[in-house]
Structure formats: structure tokens, C-alpha cells
Amino acid sequence: MATPLGRxxxxxxxxxxxxxxxxxxxxxxxxxxxxxxxxxxxxxLDDIADQLSISKASVSTGTRQLAAWQAIRQVWVPGDRxxxxxxxxxxxxxxxxxxxxxxxxxxxxxxxxxxVLLSTLEAERREGSVSRDDHDFYKExxxxxxxxxSRASKLLPLMEKLL
Amino acid sequence: MATPLGRxxxxxxxxxxxxxxxxxxxxxxxxxxxxxxxxxxxxxLDDIADQLSISKASVSTGTRQLAAWQAIRQVWVPGDRxxxxxxxxxxxxxxxxxxxxxxxxxxxxxxxxxxVLLSTLEAERREGSVSRDDHDFYKExxxxxxxxxSRASKLLPLMEKLL
DNA sequence: CAGTTCGTTCAATCTCGTTTGAACAGTTAG
DNA sequence: CTAACTGTTCAAACGAGATTGAACGAACTG
Numbered sequence: 247m248a249t250p251l252g253r254x255x256x257x258x259x260x261x262x263x264x265x266x267x268x269x270x271x272x273x274x275x276x277x278x279x280x281x282x283x284x285x286x287x288x289x290x291l292d293d294i295a296d297q298l299s300i301s302k303a304s305v306s307t308g309t310r311q312l313a314a315w316q317a318i319r320q321v322w323v324p325g326d327r328x329x330x331x332x333x334x335x336x337x338x339x340x341x342x343x344x345x346x347x348x349x350x351x352x353x354x355x356x357x358x359x360x361x362v363l364l365s366t367l368e369a370e371r372r373e374g375s376v377s378r379d380d381h382d383f384y385k386e387x388x389x390x391x392x393x394x395x396s397r398a399s400k401l402l403p404l405m406e407k408l409l
Numbered sequence: 410m411a412t413p414l415g416r417x418x419x420x421x422x423x424x425x426x427x428x429x430x431x432x433x434x435x436x437x438x439x440x441x442x443x444x445x446x447x448x449x450x451x452x453x454l455d456d457i458a459d460q461l462s463i464s465k466a467s468v469s470t471g472t473r474q475l476a477a478w479q480a481i482r483q484v485w486v487p488g489d490r491x492x493x494x495x496x497x498x499x500x501x502x503x504x505x506x507x508x509x510x511x512x513x514x515x516x517x518x519x520x521x522x523x524x525v526l527l528s529t530l531e532a533e534r535r536e537g538s539v540s541r542d543d544h545d546f547y548k549e550x551x552x553x554x555x556x557x558x559s560r561a562s563k564l565l566p567l568m569e570k571l572l
Numbered sequence: 573c574a575g576t577t578c579g580t581t582c583a584a585t586c587t588c589g590t591t592t593g594a595a596c597a598g599t600t601a602g
Numbered sequence: 603c604t605a606a607c608t609g610t611t612c613a614a615a616c617g618a619g620a621t622t623g624a625a626c627g628a629a630c631t632g
Contacts, residue, residue, distance in 0.1 A: 286546040301622045383449040
């Protein structure tokens, strides 16, 4: 079969690419994953580049990225010495690893920064560079942030479980 | 007071800007909100532009955006005919409105698209343009997506409640 | 050992969306 | 009415980062 891309696949690849773009990832990464996710057979690097009409370079970096996240895996196809790729079936596992590898660190960093801000604030108060009223105002606002942060810290693990 | 930006504010504005950038919003929007959130007094458009060293144009569009989300409100300061802005205290309310105004629609759209894909797939099967095996494969993959979608549809309202 | 075939790397290019300066319209003040 | 001031709009500039083509190195092939 000449494997013409069906309307279904095209639509899906489009969506996958767009999702990646929104999250701040290269569109090509999403396209590659989308193509592989809906591909009954593993595809070689060339095939991917051809079908998506993007350069091998993009596919090369994209596949490496996706493989690092274990979103796709490299499979060996007898009689072909090229690398072939297929999407890992369990999408939930992927979401989980993306979360713990990308989102969770950022989140933790934010938490630490918040603490730093609080101590900085106290320091500035002691220096007298902030009036009492302003100090109280700032403290209230930061306290609100801390509250949200703590709520989120309870919510996120829950998400991981339920998803 | 000449209101020199304290280290605290600078740090916070930096973070707010970065967060916006990650979510795909203009950095300036985050900066404006960050500045206002930590400002004990309402600020005029000029003040914001000055303190952030960005153009009035950016501030103008930014404030309008933020006001539309009710993240900030316009307040009248006696004796000054310029518009002044202050951040709305309740950040949770903001998160909720951002969710329902931006995220939720996108999510619904995705759901609809998924259904379209399923029917398209069936159509292609009937046309005979897809082999039975491939059809089954596609169906399985799409079913997985639908499953994730339905789980998420239960999770998101929960988030809204707990946050 | 040449000659291919693959995959990766990297500098150059291109693309997209933010940012800006300048012009504009509306409003107040003298 | 004119002048000053405020906020908005818009085309153009700019910058970040994705994409690409070409060159390279490695692995196979005959």
C-alpha cells in the first residue's frame, strides 16, 4: 500500500502538532508523535520526514526528544538497517513522565522561590526600606500565594493518581 | 516615596512574566499583573510603563487583556484624571475564570474533534480505503484517547472545586 | 578499500508573535 | 479655539526559537 495519509491521520497530526505548540514544544515533535501514534507499523526516519514533509534534521531531533521521554521507542525491523520508531501505547504513562520530568521540577522551583521572597521581604523590613503598612500588604499578598501553592501541592499528586 | 522597586518585587515580576510566557501569553501581561499584584496603591498606565520600562502600547493592551479576565480592575483616583489599575485580590477567582474562558473551551473543542475523527474513521472503513487490520488498530488508539478524555472530564471539575 | 546508506550536528534561515514608535481620537484645561 | 494630556490603534521592527540544508562521521556493502 502506498499509505496515503487518510483524512483521519492528517487531522490528528494537526491536533498533536498544535497541542505541542501550545505547551511550548516544537510543532514537529507533536507531528512526529501523532504520525507514529496512528501508524500500524513502525516507521523509518525517512518515512516520517517524507510523510510529514519536514526535514530529516527535524525528525532526528524530534525522535530523540520523544525517545528520551519514552513516548516512542526504537524497534528493529528485520531486513532494514534503518532505525524504526513506534509510539508507546500507554499515553497515560507518557503524561505522567512529562509531568514529573518537566512540570514538577518547575513547580518545586517556584515553591522555593516563594520562600526566598518571604525572607527577602523580612530582610527589607528590617533594613527599614519598607514602611510597616507596605510590609503588611506585601506579606498578605505573598501569604495568599503560599496558600495557593500549598493547595496545589495537594492537588497535583491526586491528578497523577486519577489520570 | 520614590518607590524604588525592591528586590522582592523585581523577583516576583520576573516570575510572573515567565509564567505567562510558558503558558503562551505575552510576557508583558505577566509583568503588569505582577507589578500590580504587589503594589499597595493603584498605578496609572504611565507608572506601569515607567517602572517596567516597557512601552505604553504594551501596557495598554496588557491592561485591557487583564481587565477582560477581571484579573485587575480600573479604579478612580481623585484629583488624577488618568486611569489607575489595581490587582484583584482573589487570585483563585482569576485562575477559575482563566480556566473557563480559555482552557475549558479548548478542551471541549478537542472532545468534539475526537468524535469527528471516529466517524471519519468509520466512513473510511466503509469506503474500503482502510484495511480491516488497520481499521482495528486505529479504532483501538482512538478509543484510548477517548478514555483519557473522559477521565480528564471528571478530573477537571474536581480541580476547580479544590483549588 | 572505495562507495553507499544512515543518522546527527551546526550554522544560517525563516517564521511567528511580541513589542514598539508614531499617528490618531477623545477629553480636559486655559 | 488652541494646547496639553491620555489612552488606543496599527504598521513596522525585533527577537526567540523552530526548521532546514549541507557537511560530517559511523556503519554497512560489495
